[in-house]
Amino acid sequence: MTNMKRRTLLKGSLAAGAVGVAVGSGLLAPRTVLAAWPKEAFEANSVDSALNSLMGQSQLEGSDKIEIKAPDIAENGAVVPVSVETSIDDVESISIVAEKNNTPLTSAYVMSPRAEGFVATRIKMSETSSVIAVVKAGGSLYSTGKEVKVTIGGCGG
Amino acid sequence: MSLSRREFLQMLAIAGMSGIHLSGCESGSSTQKQPGGVKPNAASSNLYDIPVFGNVSVMHYTDCHAQLLPVYFREPSINLGIADMRGRPPHLVGEHFLEYYGIKPGSREAHAFTYLNFEEAARTFGKVGGFAHLSTLVKQMRAQRPGSLLLDGGDTWQGSATSLWTNAQDMVDAQLLLGVDVMTAHWEMTYGAERVLEILENDLKDKVDFVAQNVVDRDWGDPIFKPYVIREINGVPTAIIGQAFPYTPIANPGYMIPDWSFGIRDERMQQMVDQARGEGAQVVIVLSHNGMDVDIKMASQVSGIDAIMGGHTHDAIPQPVVISNSGGKTLVTNAGSNSKFLGVLDLDVKNGKVRDYRYHLLPVFSNLLEADADMSAHIESVRAPYKEKLEEELAVTDSLLYRRGNFNGTFDQLICDAMIEEMGAEIAFSPGFRWGTSLLPGQPITFEDLMTQTALTYPSTTLNNMTGERIKVILEDIADNIYNKDPYYQQGGDMVRVGGLRYAIDPTAGIGNRISDMELNGKPIDPDKEYVVAGWANVNEPLDTRPIWDVVASYLRNQKTVNVTELNTPKLKNVAGNPGLAKSFQQ
Numbered sequence: 001m002t003n004m005k006r007r008t009l010l011k012g013s014l015a016a017g018a019v020g021v022a023v024g025s026g027l028l029a030p031r032t033v034l035a036a037w038p039k040e041a042f043e044a045n046s047v048d049s050a051l052n053s054l055m056g057q058s059q060l061e062g063s064d065k066i067e068i069k070a071p072d073i074a075e076n077g078a079v080v081p082v083s084v085e086t087s088i089d090d091v092e093s094i095s096i097v098a099e100k101n102n103t104p105l106t107s108a109y110v111m112s113p114r115a116e117g118f119v120a121t122r123i124k125m126s127e128t129s130s131v132i133a134v135v136k137a138g139g140s141l142y143s144t145g146k147e148v149k150v151t152i153g154g155c156g157g
Numbered sequence: 158m159s160l161s162r163r164e165f166l167q168m169l170a171i172a173g174m175s176g177i178h179l180s181g182c183e184s185g186s187s188t189q190k191q192p193g194g195v196k197p198n199a200a201s202s203n204l205y206d207i208p209v210f211g212n213v214s215v216m217h218y219t220d221c222h223a224q225l226l227p228v229y230f231r232e233p234s235i236n237l238g239i240a241d242m243r244g245r246p247p248h249l250v251g252e253h254f255l256e257y258y259g260i261k262p263g264s265r266e267a268h269a270f271t272y273l274n275f276e277e278a279a280r281t282f283g284k285v286g287g288f289a290h291l292s293t294l295v296k297q298m299r300a301q302r303p304g305s306l307l308l309d310g311g312d313t314w315q316g317s318a319t320s321l322w323t324n325a326q327d328m329v330d331a332q333l334l335l336g337v338d339v340m341t342a343h344w345e346m347t348y349g350a351e352r353v354l355e356i357l358e359n360d361l362k363d364k365v366d367f368v369a370q371n372v373v374d375r376d377w378g379d380p381i382f383k384p385y386v387i388r389e390i391n392g393v394p395t396a397i398i399g400q401a402f403p404y405t406p407i408a409n410p411g412y413m414i415p416d417w418s419f420g421i422r423d424e425r426m427q428q429m430v431d432q433a434r435g436e437g438a439q440v441v442i443v444l445s446h447n448g449m450d451v452d453i454k455m456a457s458q459v460s461g462i463d464a465i466m467g468g469h470t471h472d473a474i475p476q477p478v479v480i481s482n483s484g485g486k487t488l489v490t491n492a493g494s495n496s497k498f499l500g501v502l503d504l505d506v507k508n509g510k511v512r513d514y515r516y517h518l519l520p521v522f523s524n525l526l527e528a529d530a531d532m533s534a535h536i537e538s539v540r541a542p543y544k545e546k547l548e549e550e551l552a553v554t555d556s557l558l559y560r561r562g563n564f565n566g567t568f569d570q571l572i573c574d575a576m577i578e579e580m581g582a583e584i585a586f587s588p589g590f591r592w593g594t595s596l597l598p599g600q601p602i603t604f605e606d607l608m609t610q611t612a613l614t615y616p617s618t619t620l621n622n623m624t625g626e627r628i629k630v631i632l633e634d635i636a637d638n639i640y641n642k643d644p645y646y647q648q649g650g651d652m653v654r655v656g657g658l659r660y661a662i663d664p665t666a667g668i669g670n671r672i673s674d675m676e677l678n679g680k681p682i683d684p685d686k687e688y689v690v691a692g693w694a695n696v697n698e699p700l701d702t703r704p705i706w707d708v709v710a711s712y713l714r715n716q717k718t719v720n721v722t723e724l725n726t727p728k729l730k731n732v733a734g735n736p737g738l739a740k741s742f743q744q
Contacts, residue, residue, distance in 0.1 A: 071420050072645045075406045081418075128668070149646050152634045153407045153696050 042105050047097055047132070050105035054095065055136055063088065063142035068133040070148050077150040079122045084133040086117035092136040094119050098148075100129035125150050204265070204525060205297060210515040211505030213390045213440055214305035215397075216298055218291065219468030220494035220592070222316025222344075223328050224609070225536045227287035227523035228594040229279050230495045231559040232473065234272045235726075237737040238450075239664050240642040244736045247449045247472030247491060253736035258475050269497070269520035270473055272739070276557055276597055286496035286521050288331050289528035289536060294499050294521055295335060296529065302503070304391045306338040309365075310468035310492065311401065311446045315344035316592045318547055318608035319539050324348060327539040329360045334535055339366045339386060343402030343446045343469060347614045349413045357382075368399025368444065370429045371422040381417055384429045387438050393506045396433035398426065398462075400445040400455075402469055404648045410615055410696045421451065421645055423458050430461040439509045442466060442502075449491045450644035453480055460484025463511050464502060467491045469649050471561065471591045473498050475518045490516060495594060497521055547608075550601040551713035555720040558602070560593035560610060563639065563737075565654045567721040568593055568610050572705070573656025575712035580620050582691035583677060584628070584658045589635070589651035602713055607706055611693075617700035618693045618708055626684040629672055632660065637668040655725060656691075658682070663730035674728065 041054035051058040066086045074080045084094050094117065095108040106123040117135065125131075125148060132145040238248025249257050251271050260266050268278035269285070299305055309332060314325035325348050332340070340361075345353055357367050370384035385398035403421045406414060430441050445452050445467040452467040460482045473493030480487050492500040498518050505513040540547060560566040565573070569587050576585035593610040596602060623631075631653070638648040652662075661674040675682035682688070693705040713719065732738055 072643075073404055073407060073648070075411060075418060075420075147646070149637075149641075151407060151638065151648075152631060153411075 038108070041108070043103055044105065045102060047099055047104045050097065050103070051095070051134065051141065054105065054108060055093070055141065057141060060132075060134065060141050060143040063135070063144060066133050066135055066142060066144040068131065068144055068146045070131050070146050072147075073149045073151055074125060077125045077127075080125050080131075080148060080150075081120070081122050082131060082133075083120035084118070084135075086133075086135050086142075088117060088135055088137045088142060090137050091115070091117040095134040095136075096121065096123060097132040097134060098123055098125050098129050099132060099145075100127050101125060204522070205294060205519060207501065207517050207519070208515075209301050210503040211513065213393050213395060213504040213506045213511075214298075214302035215308060215390075215395075215442060215464075215466070215502045215504075216295060216305060217308045217310060217444075217466045217490070217492050217500040217502065218496060218498065219310025219446070219466075219492045220312040220471050221286070221288075221496040222312055222494065222592040222609075223314060223320035223612075224286055224317060224495045224594065225288045225319070225327070225331060225539065227284035227290060228495055228497075228609070229284055229597060230286070230497050231275045231279075231557070231561060231595040232270060232272045233562040234739040234741075235563040235737065236472075237563055237640070237664050237732055237735055239640050242450055242644070246474050246478055247470065248735075248737040250737055251739040251741075253740075257736075260475075265522070266475075266520065269522075270475065275559075275595075279595075279597055282522060283524040285523060287523050287528070288335065288496060289532040290523045290526040291496045291499060291521050292335050292529035292532040293526045294519065298499070298501055299336070302501075304389075306388060306390060306395070306397070307336055308397065308442075308444045308466060309337045309340035310444060310466065311340060311342040312344045312468065312494075312592070313340070315347060315613060316609060317612055318605050319543060321608070321612040321614065322543060323539065324352060325356065329356055330539075331532065331535060333360065333364060334532055337365050338388065339368060339397045339399070339444060341369050341399035341401050341444050341446055342367070343405055344409070344613075346401075346405050346414050346417075347409050349614075350415070350417060353414075366397070368397060369401035370398055370425055371403060371419055372401050373418050375416050375418040378418075384425075385433055387433060387436060390440075393439050394437045395440040395442065396430075396436075396438035398429050398433065398441065398443045400426070400443055400447055402446040402448075402649075403451070408648050408650065408696070410699075412698065413614070421447070421455070423455060426455070427459050427461075430459060434461060439506055440504060440511060445469075448644070448647065448649040449474070449489070450647060451649075452489045452491070453478060454644050456480035456487040456489050457482050459487075462487045463504070464488040464490060464514075466500065466502065468494075471495075473518060477514075477516050488514065488516070490518070492518060494592065547603065547605040549604040551604060551607060551710050552602050552716050553718045554596050554598060554600060554602055555718055556598055556722055557595065558721065559595040561591055561651075563589075563651050564726040565724050566593075567724065568596075569654035570656070570721045570724055571713075571719060572610065572709055573654055573725070575709040576618065576691040576693070576705075577656050579708045579712050580618060580691045582620060582657070582689050584688050584690045585656035586631075586690060586692040587654040587656075588694045589639075589653050591649070591651060602719070604706075604710060607709055607713070611704075611706045611709065613694060615694055615696065615699065616704035616706060617695060617702040618691060618705050619695050619700065619702065620689065620691050622687040623690045624685060624687055625675065625682040628658070628682065628688065628690065629675060629684070632662075632672045632675075633669055636662060636664070636671045640664040640671065641668075652727075657725075659725065659727070661728035661730055665731045673730075 044050035048058040070082045130145045366386040369382040443465040448470040471494035472491040477488035503515040558568045573585040659676045
């Protein structure tokens with residue numbers, strides 16, 4: 001089956017996969033190219049300190065120009081598919097935060113001026129939590145969130 | 158006078174709610190067709206004699222759970238609705254249900270739709286369902302409604318000994334014999350992806366359309382099944398869109414379908430509706446295994462659906478619930494379980510639009526419908542190789558045994574007692590499944606009866622040490638699956654059944670705050686102490702331990718007679734007066 005082949009092909013390089021392509025086409029700045037890998041932001045234990053560390057601010061303004069897609073209930077908390085799309089102009093970066101994770105910042109994408117405001121990824125979630133998309137544009141942070149439930153499973157129907 | 162689709166359906170909804178008859182309609186509501194207390198056979202000509210209406214008819218059964226033979230099935234006495242769902246169908250039980258639908262107490266229909274006076278009414282009106290009897294009813298409806306379709310809402314391949322032992326083949330053959338046109342799925346998936354695809358290829362191809370718009374490849378998002386099919390009914394192109402149970406890989410073992418992702422997928426549903434309309438569908442019906450609360454929310458989110466015909470939560474609802482959305486109105490029907498009901502939706506479609514409808518949810522009373530000869534022969538041949546094993550009498554019950562309800566049923570109590578005794582546990586957990594039939598006092602409990610409570614493809618029992626804190630986390634998690642205020646976060650099913658452990662629950666609270674007063678043998682549960690907990694139907698990994706039916710059969714053989722009079726149900730908080738709680742249970 002085509003799907004199986006695609007799966008096998010990508011298995012070894014999945015981690016590089018989507019991000020690698022975006023980097024290759026110049027749409028994203030790879031972490032190694034960043035002035036410094038934002039270690040502190042990814043190790044911060046709260047949403048505020050992660051955002052402060054990454055972007056020097058944590059004030060979020062709710063926006064209806066951001067759409068976050070994620071399952072209502074995660075099929076597997078270890079790989080929760082999340083995509084963020086925004087119509088805000090001049091997006092500088094898109095970050096995805098799982099509020100209740102021990103280290104809430106799951107990923108951050110620095111966008112080049114030509115890039116469309118869209119990212120799709122998979123995040124790890126330890127428990128039921130709000131997942132927040134943070135879009136930086138014009139120096140301000142805009143956000144929208146969605147509750148994703150992580151459950152023990154079983155006992156259905 | 159020309160009416161837009163929206164205006165017409167709005168009028169229809171108003172008419173439906175106020176009980177007035179629309180112009181040109183001869184029949185009224187499907188309820189109260191006959192006086193109560195009639196002798197079984199006297200009512201036979203009335204019950205199934207429903208006037209033909211319109212030009213597009215669809216029949217629907219769901220969640221039969223592989224019950225080929227007639228059964229007793231007690232509807233719930235506790236089915237609490239929380240938040241917006243409080244007091245709304247399907248969260249009405251007993252007298253509340255009868256009052257809401259205007260059904261006469263003591264009538265045949267009161268017995269079909271409620272638990273009231275169950276034992277006596279069951280003896281009066283007899284068993285329900287059975288594929289041979291269902292088949293006769295389908296043939297009768299089909300003869301009156303040429304060109305009509307038969308929809309199967311799923312949970313057909315699982316729930317009996319023979320379905321498990323034949324790897325679902327008995328039910329697949331029964332579906333073909335019954336003349337199913339379109340189906341969707343939930344428990345079907347627990348035979349594993351390979352077996353599902355094999356049945357589609359070998360048995361269903363060109364006969365039954367297996368549809369599910371919400372199942373996609375986990376990595377690529379490619380659809381696994383046909384999302385919908387358009388069939389002509391009397392020249393009217395009618396789309397049937399499938400919606401499989403959205404949380405199958407969570408509620409059931411995900412490892413059995415490792416490459417498939419489910420979910421509700423409203424957005425894709427909207428695309429499929431629009432696409433089907435674009436291809437000329439004049440009627441769009443969603444064949445759903447969402448569960449009724451999810452169906453109702455979906456009907457408010459997605460536009461352009463004429464009817465969602467649903468299942469999963471086993472709710473037998475006599476009249477459609479009419480839901481408004483941006484495109485007009487959508488009917489939501491749910492058709493019960495255990496082949497106890499057949500839904501018949503008649504639509505009057507003119508100039509490309511649904512102009513009016515009639516809906517009947519017909520209870521299948523086995524002694525009012527002759528057994529279809531071909532189906533009877535099939536059922537007999539399926540059972541023949543296993544007859545001796547099926548008919549083994551394990552014990553006799555002196556009390557009514559049933560499962561359905563938000564908390565422990567008497568059959569669950571037996572299963573929990575058996576696990577504690579046979580496995581040496583302090584506490585037993587049994588899943589809150591909604592399948593499982595009922596037995597009347599004095600009936601033997603056969604191995605086959607036990608299998609109606611336990612037949613699944615992951616029956617292994619487990620014995621674990623768990624801290625009190627862990628036990629609370631589990632109870633909270635499961636409680637949130639049935640009482641979350643947003644139905645999209647619910648998984649259906651009922652609360653886990655417990656043995657040994659006592660607790661209190663406030664269904665109206667949020668996760669983490671519903672469960673309190675946990676006790677074992679009169680002592681509070683210590684969050685740090687470990688307890689020995691037995692369970693079964695683990696969804697995380699395949700195990701090679703003693704199957705649950707073995708544990709319970711052994712227990713029953715030793716007991717010889719059983720009598721379950723006390724139920725270990727939790728103390729309920731903040732639900733006094735809830736119409737999902739039977740009057741006799743009000744505290």
